[in-house]
Amino acid sequence: MATIDKTKTTEESGETPKYKVIGTRPIRHDGADKVTGRALYGADIKVKGMIYGSILRSPHAHAIIKSIDTSKARALPGVRAVATSEDLPEPGDKVAELGEGSVVLNHLSSNNLARTKVLYRGHCVAAVAADNIHIAQEAASLIEVEYELLPPVLDVLEAMSESAPVLNPDVRMEEAATGEKSDQPTNIAKHLLYEKGDIEKGFAEAKYIVEREFNTSTVHQGYIEPHVATALWNNDGQITIWTPTQGTFSVRQQVAELLDVPSARVKVVPAEIGGGFGGKISVYLAPVAATLSRMSGAPVQIVMDRTDVLQATGPTPGSHIKIKMGVDADGHITAAEAWMAYEAGAYPGSPIAAGCMCVFSCYEVPNGRVEGYDVCVNKPRTNAYRAPGATNAAFATESVVDELCEKLGMTPMEFRLLNAAKEGTRRVDGVTYPRVGLVETLEAIKESDHYKTPLKGKYQGRGIGSGFWFNAGLKSAVTASVNSDGSVSLLEGSTDIGGSRTAIAMQFAEAIGLTAEDIKPYVVDTDSVGYTDVTGGSRVTYATGWAAYEAAQDLKRQIIARAAELWDVDPDLVTYEDGHVIGPDKKACFKKIAVELGTTGEPLVGRGVSNHNEPGGAFGTHLVDVEVDPDTGKVDILRYTAAQDCGTAIHPAYVEGQIQGGAVQGIGWGLNEEFWYDKEGHMQNANFLDYRIPTCYDLPMIDAIIVEVPNPGHPYGVRGVGEVPIVPPPAALAAAIYDAVGVRMETLPMSPPRVLHELLKKES
Amino acid sequence: MPRLFIPPLLRPFCEGKDEVFVEGGTVLEAVHSLERQYPGVIDRLCPEGKLRAGMSVTVDQNVTPRALAQKVSPESEIHFLPAIGGG
Numbered sequence: 001m002a003t004i005d006k007t008k009t010t011e012e013s014g015e016t017p018k019y020k021v022i023g024t025r026p027i028r029h030d031g032a033d034k035v036t037g038r039a040l041y042g043a044d045i046k047v048k049g050m051i052y053g054s055i056l057r058s059p060h061a062h063a064i065i066k067s068i069d070t071s072k073a074r075a076l077p078g079v080r081a082v083a084t085s086e087d088l089p090e091p092g093d094k095v096a097e098l099g100e101g102s103v104v105l106n107h108l109s110s111n112n113l114a115r116t117k118v119l120y121r122g123h124c125v126a127a128v129a130a131d132n133i134h135i136a137q138e139a140a141s142l143i144e145v146e147y148e149l150l151p152p153v154l155d156v157l158e159a160m161s162e163s164a165p166v167l168n169p170d171v172r173m174e175e176a177a178t179g180e181k182s183d184q185p186t187n188i189a190k191h192l193l194y195e196k197g198d199i200e201k202g203f204a205e206a207k208y209i210v211e212r213e214f215n216t217s218t219v220h221q222g223y224i225e226p227h228v229a230t231a232l233w234n235n236d237g238q239i240t241i242w243t244p245t246q247g248t249f250s251v252r253q254q255v256a257e258l259l260d261v262p263s264a265r266v267k268v269v270p271a272e273i274g275g276g277f278g279g280k281i282s283v284y285l286a287p288v289a290a291t292l293s294r295m296s297g298a299p300v301q302i303v304m305d306r307t308d309v310l311q312a313t314g315p316t317p318g319s320h321i322k323i324k325m326g327v328d329a330d331g332h333i334t335a336a337e338a339w340m341a342y343e344a345g346a347y348p349g350s351p352i353a354a355g356c357m358c359v360f361s362c363y364e365v366p367n368g369r370v371e372g373y374d375v376c377v378n379k380p381r382t383n384a385y386r387a388p389g390a391t392n393a394a395f396a397t398e399s400v401v402d403e404l405c406e407k408l409g410m411t412p413m414e415f416r417l418l419n420a421a422k423e424g425t426r427r428v429d430g431v432t433y434p435r436v437g438l439v440e441t442l443e444a445i446k447e448s449d450h451y452k453t454p455l456k457g458k459y460q461g462r463g464i465g466s467g468f469w470f471n472a473g474l475k476s477a478v479t480a481s482v483n484s485d486g487s488v489s490l491l492e493g494s495t496d497i498g499g500s501r502t503a504i505a506m507q508f509a510e511a512i513g514l515t516a517e518d519i520k521p522y523v524v525d526t527d528s529v530g531y532t533d534v535t536g537g538s539r540v541t542y543a544t545g546w547a548a549y550e551a552a553q554d555l556k557r558q559i560i561a562r563a564a565e566l567w568d569v570d571p572d573l574v575t576y577e578d579g580h581v582i583g584p585d586k587k588a589c590f591k592k593i594a595v596e597l598g599t600t601g602e603p604l605v606g607r608g609v610s611n612h613n614e615p616g617g618a619f620g621t622h623l624v625d626v627e628v629d630p631d632t633g634k635v636d637i638l639r640y641t642a643a644q645d646c647g648t649a650i651h652p653a654y655v656e657g658q659i660q661g662g663a664v665q666g667i668g669w670g671l672n673e674e675f676w677y678d679k680e681g682h683m684q685n686a687n688f689l690d691y692r693i694p695t696c697y698d699l700p701m702i703d704a705i706i707v708e709v710p711n712p713g714h715p716y717g718v719r720g721v722g723e724v725p726i727v728p729p730p731a732a733l734a735a736a737i738y739d740a741v742g743v744r745m746e747t748l749p750m751s752p753p754r755v756l757h758e759l760l761k762k763e764s
Numbered sequence: 765m766p767r768l769f770i771p772p773l774l775r776p777f778c779e780g781k782d783e784v785f786v787e788g789g790t791v792l793e794a795v796h797s798l799e800r801q802y803p804g805v806i807d808r809l810c811p812e813g814k815l816r817a818g819m820s821v822t823v824d825q826n827v828t829p830r831a832l833a834q835k836v837s838p839e840s841e842i843h844f845l846p847a848i849g850g851g
Binding site: 095178353 | 772782
């Protein structure tokens with residue numbers, strides 16, 4: 001592992017480390033339960049009297065629902081409830097703000113239970129609750145639905161044509177900047193435009209111009225745990241939801257809005273979560289399970305299988321992207337232009353805005369123009385996936401950059417260092433960067449053993465790619481209760497996907513002067529902690545960590561005041577340093593004073609909240625060596641190194657894990673993963689045998705280089721880590737394939753048939 | 765004075781300018797200042813004095829959680845951009 005660990009470096013050099021807890025690698029607090037199988041995931045939840053739900057899904061990609069006859073299902077012994085969209089409140093045209101983005105409730109409700117049309121194969125049409133899952137499944141199969149079939153539209157460009165069948169009659173094309181909407185229904189939900197400088201002048205100044213078009217396929221987050229929800233709608237009107245989710249408060253709001261009940265009547269209890277990557281923010285099952293519970297009077301659990309997950313939960317969009325870039329004779333970018341269309345799936349909401357803002361984000365672009373479209377197609381409604389929209393964009397831009405480098409006779413490293421975005425760079429969307437570390441990631445790769453080691457074999461090639469993600473702040477709350485023995489229970493609302501419990505506890509421990517092991521972090525339900533936004537946007541270690549830091553400061557203030565009272569001294573003469581409260585003539589460590597204060601007054605409870613907005617954007621640069629089999633087109637990865645600006649790495653092992661995990665998902669996106677649809681819109685590979693995500697047998701160890709450029713907008717310099725590493729891999733792989741066999745890949749995934757096709761085309 | 769950056773599709777309503785100097789101590793006051801210079805623009809940026817759903821305000825490099833209530837300084841840059849979400 002090629003990790004640059006600043007803490008270790010300072011220790012080895014004899015310097016005093018800046019931090020005592022931050023930068024170390026304690027064992028995660030939830031580790032024992034997870035490695036022994038005792039952790040409770042969604043499907044492990046059992047509630048007394050629980051019955052089981054099954055969903056009837058549409059066999060068609062596009063159809064009008066003429067009628068639904070549930071009589072045979074209701075008559076089956078053991079069936080306790082049958083629900084259709086008529087059992088959900090009519091949401092009207094309300095738009096709900098969900099912290100990270102907004103949603104049209106009518107679309108969200110229709111995605112949970114289709115109202116008048118089905119818009120993708122697998123769309124939920126009806127749901128059954130029964131005494132056991134077998135009865136529920138049989139009953140669902142007895143529901144008779146009459147459809148009027150409509151032609152599906154699966155291609156983003158085809159969907160934009162005036163002759164395309166329109167999915168949603170209520171959708172009009174909205175100009176993002178002005179809010180103006182078109183008169184006629186259309187599949188184009190949104191249009192965006194960004195401009196900077198003089199694009200014509202920029203291209204006129206260019207010595208070389210490269211213009212290319214790219215396609216990327218629909219891909220899924222591929223989390224291992226399927227969606228699960230268990231719901232109890234109690235007789236007193238209180239609703240409890242047990243579910244693995246990236247955001248308990250987001251689920252609470254979505255359920256409350258969709259079922260038209262006050263938020264305070266909904267409690268969401270987080271189960272452990274087997275991956276999310278953006279895909280476990282939107283609700284699919286919870287409102288349906290709650291409705292079945294209301295109708296049956298029993299708690300209801302619904303579990304998706306893998307086919308349900310792939311056919312009916314939000315993937316990340318396929319896209320069509322055109323890029324044109326110009327450079328002068330010295331290699332400086334003079335102009336850059338992008339045209340981007342992203343699939344939204346069944347309802348509006350692709351990450352086109354982020355894609356547009358990321359497409360040239362790694363470069364100093366003096367003259368730029370970016371145009372984007374959010375387009376509905378007959379596929380599941382897209383949802384977030386690590387750095388949503390950025391990977392598609394980076395694949396296109398970085399591929400053109402690689403071609404420009406060849407024309408210029410510059411190495412990709414030289415070109416990037418010459419044109420890299422840095423502090424003060426103004427993106428095409430107009431915003432300037434604060435202190436960022438792209439140059440540092442490039443230099444880290446340049447100094448790596450990997451970069452300095454030449455390739456040896458035939459059909460081997462090397463590629464480089466960079467990527468950017470914004471990261472997010474948003475709201476978090478933490479409560480710290482000091483126990484009678486001086487240990488601390490830390491309550492937080494951020495569900496833990498990547499080890500964040502420990503990363504948050506470490507920041508609290510650092511601030512209060514304890515060890516990570518002194519702190520017991522708990523991820524609690526929505527009734528037990530203050531409002532906390534989703535675990536997404538690479539925000540948890542930054543924002544919830546900051547809330548934990550504030551909780552520690554709150555405790556320090558209380559300890560100082562109480563110690564002064566106990567010692568009968570002026571509070572101004574008491575300080576708290578390095579885990580000790582210090583008076584004019586007394587000193588006590590945290591545990592000692594905590595025990596003493598516990599018997600002499602009210603309990604010590606620290607409160608911390610955060611809603612800071614300086615998350616510090618993050619950059620990564622990846623280097624990959626590949627070998628291409630010229631007979632089959634198969635691409636093998638020989639070596640992979642990823643450097644990333646992580647700000648201050650709180651727990652370096654978790655940071656490495658995020659970098660490696662993101663890189664692996666990006667590699668899968670680049671080489672193998674895609675939704676295969678037939679012309680009727682039926683997904684043909686809705687299982688993990690045919691939808692092939694990479695495994696450890698496909699990959700070498702991913703070397704992670706942690707570059708620490710502390711974020712000035714956080715007490716400990718934290719930047720988000722989780723999303724950036726998925727961005728560069730497809731672009732780096734495309735460059736490596738070209739270096740190996742001389743073919744430019746312009747479509748993802750770069751699977752063996754596609755690579756072979758390009759090789760044969762080149763030969764002929 | 766704060767600089768309010770004008771999105772391309774709004775520039776026809778602002779004599780083609782890509783940025784305008786505005787007065788005010790908050791984003792909302794800055795928008796009202798823009799409205800005084802270019803009547804009608806406020807209905808497109810923030811109808812009824814509220815940020816449109818799906819939009820965000822960036823002040824000095826960062827998306828602000830306080831939206832139109834965000835304080836601005838004379839050196840501030842204000843951008844109206846689509847809201848984005850992470851994974």
